[in-house]
């Protein structure tokens with residue numbers, strides 16, 4: 115079973131995807147980490163004439179070992195860098211095979227990102243599009259950073275998230291929209307456990323429908 119989980123920054127899609135992976139005993143890939151690793155590889159070169167070429171080369175050379183330094187990869191500024199390399203078509207193309215190969219593992223997988231249901235796995239068995247309002251997302255990200263001891267300016271963080279969302283949504287190569295057959299799940303008023311229960315219900319119901327059997331009540 116392939117489960118595609120998409121949504122904007124800090125909507126909780128990674129948390130949900132990893133909960134689903136645990137529940138269904140499937141491997142999980144946070145595809146944002148790939149773009150973040152490419153962003154880190156070209157950190158400090160923004161504005162340089164060879165920025166695009168360097169990002170493309172970094173995407174083509176990406177190695178799984180670059181996905182381990184989660185402190186650096188998940189820093190807020192790395193998210194901004196990631197969204198800057200994510201607008202480069204050849205970067206997206208270079209990262210496609212890694213994601214597609216992961217999705218096609220025997221038994222299936224859970225992938226989360228921006229274009230999983232639209233571009234990477236248009237054939238996914240279940241697609242979820244996770245939404246939460248901007249203020250809730252900012253607050254979640256602020257608490258996540260504060261838990262790591264990072265001092266947070268909520269006003270700046272809110273604008274940083276909005277700016278990243280705008281860049282992602284306007285990305286002509288991005289595919290960042292809800293696939294027609296994706297299930298919308300708004301988690302603004304749901305805690306982590308409630309959101310996961312809702313997601314599991316959607317997955318079970320969709321799979322039961324596909325199998326033509328009785329739907330779970």
Ligand SMILES: Nc1ncnc2c1ncn2[C@@H]1O[C@H](COP(=O)(O)OP(=O)(O)OP(=O)(O)O)[C@@H](O)[C@H]1O
Pocket residue numbers: 121122123124125126127128129130146193254255257258301304305306307309
């Ligand atoms: N439903 C929820 N209620 C409250 N907090 C949540 C919820 N879902 C996730 N969180 C918390 O919000 C933070 C961001 O969640 P997560 O990393 O899953 O978001 P994301 O959409 O994957 O973010 P990004 O796109 O930036 O990678 C985490 O600290 C997580 O524990």
Ligand SMILES: Nc1ccn([C@@H]2O[C@H](COP(=O)(O)O)[C@@H](O)[C@H]2O)c(=O)n1
Pocket residue numbers: 123124145146147149150193196197198200226227228229230278282288
């Ligand atoms: N499938 C994806 C995943 C991510 N991106 C870009 O990377 C940025 C960081 O992603 P997070 O999920 O870790 O927030 C994101 O803002 C996108 O620009 C992408 O394009 N496609």
